[in-house]
Amino acid sequence: MHHKLPTNTTLYGKSFPSFEEPKIIGYIGYENLMFAKSVENKQVNLDLNYLREKTVLKPQNLDVKLDELLKFLLQNEIRLNLCKNYVIDNAKFMCYRGLMTCIACTPYEKKEGWRLVAILFKGNIYLCKRDTEEKRIQKQNFTKEDQKFTSWGYKFEQYILSESPHAEPNPNLPLDENKEFSLVFKTHLKKHTLIYGAEMDGIRCDKTSVESPPDINDDKDVIINYLSKNKFIELKTNRHIEFSRQKRNFRLFKTIKWWCQSMFAGVNTILCGFRNDDGVVEELKVYEVNGLPKISRGFWNPNVCFDFLETFLTYVKECLTTEIRNKYGERALNKIHALPLISLHFEWYPGSPVRVTDNYVHEDDPILPTWFTENFMAFRCDE
Secondary structure, eight states: OOOOBOOOGGGSOSSOOOBOOOEEEEEEOGGGOOEEOOOOOEEEEEETTTTGGGOBOOOTTOOOTTHHHHHHHHHHTTTTTOOBOSSGGGOEEEEEHHHHHHHHTGGGOOSOOEEEEEEEETTEEEEEEEOOHHHHHHHHTOOHHHHHHHHHHHHHHHHHEESSTTSOOOTTSOOBTTOOOEEEEEEEETTEEEEEEEEOOEEEOSSSOOOOOOOTTSOHHHHHHHHHHSOEEEEEEEEOOOSHHHHHHIIIIIHHHHHHHHHHTTOOEEEEEEEOTTSEEEEEEEEEGGGHHHHTTTTOOHHHHHHHHHHHHHHHHHHHHHHHHHHHOGGGGGOGGGSOOEEEEEEEOTTSOBEEESOOOTTTSOSSOHHHHTTTTSSOOBO
């Protein structure tokens, strides 16, 4: 039986845990890299409904699991010198930024619970979100109105971003919501090593001259160096803030997610398009990420977010240790790289602690497909 993890804000945040600046170690979808030439506070008139009937929509029921990240790991394991780990303390976490943001915001979340699976395989831990029953029903009942709000965010990006540092944005082009560019980062949160993918909006090129990107066929290290030396920007849309309740909700719910997302991707600046109810952005406002905790003081504390995330990662390792000890004995804890795949299911709902449940069987819902498990680290070194 695994112990439960409380989420009360009063238990966390005495200090900010050591957090290494995220390092770019790779990329996914490089052909979709975009650039932001204009990043400033100004009044605008951007119709987010423009050419919406020609948009290629992103399917709402798509379950991508960790597939793109796993392909990246498989293709880059030698370059990144990814090795098996013998003991749980050295296990690296592999996941997406969205999951890390979700966990970090948990102590302040009041509405949505979450489910995730932790898989120990060849000495590393893979974390993947799964839908709660409420989320599954929400997806089933996804309306045209819901789709409209989702599409508005993509259209806003098209108004701001261009395909090269020297080109202007072109909202007249057909919009494909499936085009994505992601970076893969590596960082350390106290003693934990994390490798994760994060979808990125674009490179900021309004303040300094930005060179054209290297060719897609250039050496990966050349491309990574180019991506690392430039600054990325996050784009957001939000309804106009007119009333005190809207201002409170913005500071309570929005800024915490914006801050966490940006911290995990080394982003310093957010450009928000404030829109009316008809989907017309009328104001652009620039937010500096390091200023978000200040404008949200009293609503959330960054120390709590990162302290809870670090505690949760430790909790996952503790639960896996208990699982290994119970199934394979004490000696197996010194050779976790040789163990069969082990999975644990974690779930949390507002007002409750995080707990481990039996609601998951990997064979019924495989997070790590056979094309990955049969080939990754098949002949690689041990750490």
